Amino acid sequence: MKPSLQLRLSQQLALTPQLQQSIKLLQLSTLELNQEIERILLENPMLEREGGDEESDGPVPVEAGEASVATAGEEYRIESSASSSSGDEDFESPGVTDMPDNIGEAYDSVSDDDIGEAAEWRTEGASRNGGGDDDDSDFQEFQAAATSLRDHLLGQVALMPLVDRDRALVQLIIEALDDDGLLLQDLEELLPLIPAEWEVELDELNIALHQVQNLDPAGIGARNLQECLLLQIRALPESATREHAMLIADGNLELLAARDFARLKRRLGCNDDALRAAQELICHLNPRPGAQFAPMETRYVIPDVVVRKQRSGWTVSLNPEAMPRLRIHRVYADILQQNRGVSSSLSGQLQEAKWLIKNVQQRFDTILRVSQAIVERQRQFFDHGEVAMRPLTLREIAEELELHESTVSRVTTQKYMASPRGVFELKYFFGSHVSTDTGGACSATAIRALIRQLVAAEDGKKPLSDARIAELLGQQGIVVARRTIAKYRESLNIPPVSQRKSI
Known part of the structure; x- marks a missing residue:
């Protein structure tokens, strides 16, 4: 072995701090984004929320159209796309200097495997809010304590x-x-x-x-489901239906679960109407009587984009309530301009503040572009509902927008779209497909909607089996195996045919 010198040429993607921040902000949800911004606001005095000294723990509403960023001696303004008319234009911030122009292109070429340890960012204090005054009141202090x-x-x-x-x-x-x-x-x-x-x-x-x-609510202290139901039935006023329900709960629950109505009628000595009334009574009982006192945490979703129906068709716009209003702190910027070269740390923090402002806008611009592409592909869904959902993959959107597939995956995770048909996560519009007789494809979401419609319209005395549902879908040109129907039915929480039979 001899020591030698070798010269090699290779290409390597360097994850600069601004690129790492851009990737991180892109994959955060709206709540996590505001927590991250609050953390940066505490660490960087050059950055502040637009609107003075107002404190905010969540998304701050912005005026529709634009968000301004001001510094001493020069005005920085970031135009935000408010409608689908400018969704395909590349984002630029002409006022921000010394910014890499290809941040969007760079993180488009970064896959999940490329990030590795370099994309790990500090999250200390992310759960803290921006308020520091002792007089600030916590909303939870005013919430009435729930009775356990x-x-x-x-x-x-x-x-x-x-x-x-x-x-x-x-x-x-x-x-x-x-x-x-x-x-x-x-x-x-x-x-x-x-x-x-x-x-x-x-x-x-x-x-x-x-x-x-004997305490309220009825059923408390039961040692099993049968005893719980019996305690609740005994608390009801006496009637023939009550007696039939008690006989069912006391040893005949297995027959009711198996929908063996013929044997139940023989054991109870009743007709169809009496058995139907007893079954309805049992179905209205509560097998978990204490669950109503359990604390429930309500979580709200802030949609990132809003879809509206207009004369020209469906349009997509960013939700102003989800966009933070950020700007450079004018006082510190004045000090830095008057004393150039005195504080290198302030200069670095000023540059970081500019990076954050551009990266936040880049995040929303990418979300808007992806949302526009989704709405364009799924117009039939917004017009006619789930049955008109077409199959769609991340690769299709990535190729159309010239983005990396992992970028589209980050954009569609924990990002929500508000529409007249409800609020949906962007990933909801992607799914597998099933071939049709004509050589086309049908979305799995549309097939689930068709299964739900068929089950809702079935005869309760003769419910549709999975094989029969597959046959009915085949008559519509959709080739689906019985096992696939069973899988989709279970995902919809629809019981099997034996448990859907009614009297």
């Missing part, structure tokens, strides 16, 4: 005429209930939790359990 199941039951126990010993046993059983209000532990398992000097026997625990089962 435990508090609801203990409030009733406090009104019961019980001695301290019995009250303690009732409270012990209440503490053992799960979130659904059911007692999944055996009473024998609760005995070791009671002080030995109390000398509590199993019969006393059964009495305490009976007292819990």
Whole structure:
């Protein structure tokens, strides 16, 4: 082996900080984007939200048309595409200096594998909001505290005429209930939790359990589904339907689940109308009586684009509520202009602020272009609904817009579109396809919609089997295997034919 010098030529994509930031912002959702901006606002004094000293924890509304960026001595203005008329134009920011012109092209050529560790960015403090004043009030402090199941039951126990010993046993059983209000532990398992000097026997625990089962809501303290239904039925006024429902719940639930109505009528000695009424009563019972007291977290979606119907057709525009209004801090920019070369850190932060403003606009411009292409391909969906959805892949959109497929994937993830037909994630419009007799293709979403329509219109006494549904779709020119129908039916939460049979 001899030491030698070799000269090689190779091409390599360098992930510069601005390119990394552009890729990161592109794949963030609206909520994550605002959290990231809030973090950068705390770290970079050269950047501020447009609108003065107003604090904001979420998306700040912007005026439709444009968002301005001002610095000392010069005016930077970023034009935002508000309609589909300018969606195909490349984004430019003439006022921002020293900015790479090919950021959009660069991240279009970056795939998920190319990012690697270089695309990892700090996320410390991303969950913090932009407010720092002690006088700021948290909205959650004003929310009324929801009553828990435990508090609801203990409030009733406090009104019961019980001695301290019995009250303690009732409270012990209440503490053992799960979130659904059911007692999944055996009473024998609760005995070791009671002080030995109390000398509590199993019969006393059964009495305490009976007292819990008499509390509101009905069904609390049940040890299984059958007991839960029986407790709720016993709480109803006496009637023939109540008696039939009790007989079904007490040992005949398997026949009801199997839709064996003939055997049920023989055991109950009733006709179709009586059995139908008892079945409807049982279906309206709650197998999880305590779930209504469980805390529920409501999550809201802020659409990134809005689709509207106009005379010229369907148009796409960015949602102003989702676009943050950012600008350069004028005071710090004045200081930097008057003292050039004094603070290199401020110069770097000014450049970073310009990068962020352009990258944010580049993000929304790319989202708008992809959304326009989707709406153009799926016009029939917006006109006629799911049955008119056409098959679409990420590659088709990527080739049409001359973007990388991974870029389209990032754009369509956790980005939402508001339309007259509802709010949809952009990925909703992509899906597999099934061949037709004419040599074309039918979207899987359209096939699911057709299956839903066929099941909704079927005769309850003779529901359609998967093979029959495949046959009906074949008559419409859509070739679908029975196993594919079963898979689509399960994805729609439609039970099999044996469970859809009615009286």
